[in-house]
Amino acid sequence: MTDKLRVIAIIQARLGATRLPGKVLLDIGGQPMLMRVAERVRRASCLNGIVVATTAETQDEAVAEFCQQHEVPVYRGSQHDVLDRFYQAARTFDATAVVRITADCPAIDPQLIDLTVNKFQKAGVDFACNRLPPPWHRTYPIGLDVEVCTFPALERAWQEADQPFQREHVTPYFYEGIQPAVTRSLSNLSLVSPRGFRLLLVNHDPDCGSLRWTVDTPEDLELMRQVYARFGNRDDFNWKDLLALFGREPGLAK
Secondary structure (H helix, E strand, O other), rough: HHHHHHHEEEEEEOOHHHHHHHHOEEEEEEEEHHHHHHHHOOOOOOOOOEEEEEEEEHHHHHHHHHHHOOOOEEEEEEOOOOOHHHHHHHHHOOOOEEEEEOOOOOOOOOOHHHHHHHHHHHOOEEEEEEEOOOOOOOOOEEEEOOOOEEEHHHHHHHOOOEEEEEEHHHHHHHHHHOOOOOOOOOOOOEEEOOOOOOOEEOOOOOOOOOOOOOOHHHHHHHHHHHHHHHOOOOOOOOHHHOOOOHHHOHHHHO
8 A cells, every 4th residue: 555645446337338338237257347347456556445436327226236235335426527426436535546447447457557556656746647548649458547646636627627528537637738749659758737737647668559458349348258268257367468368369359
């Protein structure tokens, strides 16, 4: 655990996905995807706790009940104002730093959570991540996304963000307006946003950004089921193990 911060991972989960409804509770190798994500996130040594943030809508009763049955802390809040849901969850669980994870990433790697949080702490920034949205170029596979921010930075975004997009996607208020350099960098980048937030972008060399390990479609779900089957339906593999698997079986990517 960290000495200076109370770091809480907030896992964003709901059943109302349009392309694959109910996906967070669909089975992957004998366990619902949400449990796979929660168990993997829980292994990050930098964390002081985890919480699932779902909505207060009737359709997400199943998510809340599942968490309660499996002793996973849960917070229920706004369906569309996800920034408010995160802020209220962070405040409820006394976080001084928040790690944002989405529940459709069953390959999320606790070692990458630790790496991002440690670099965040050492750099003394307001926000750190291992990917930024286009036009930025990502260097980690889709599905390994980690974002971390201080509670004061989250509170400022919660107070000031006034656009629906900013409220729905939680973190754009931190990095909007920063333009990527023409030349792609595989080194970590220290950035300052137009709003004065200090940011750190954690990159990977070599570039692995073309790989996709998230679950948005039935094909994605089948891929993750195949991946877990290759590891005997255990969830203790890391992302480098996955890289090796895709090297041995390039057909999986199709």
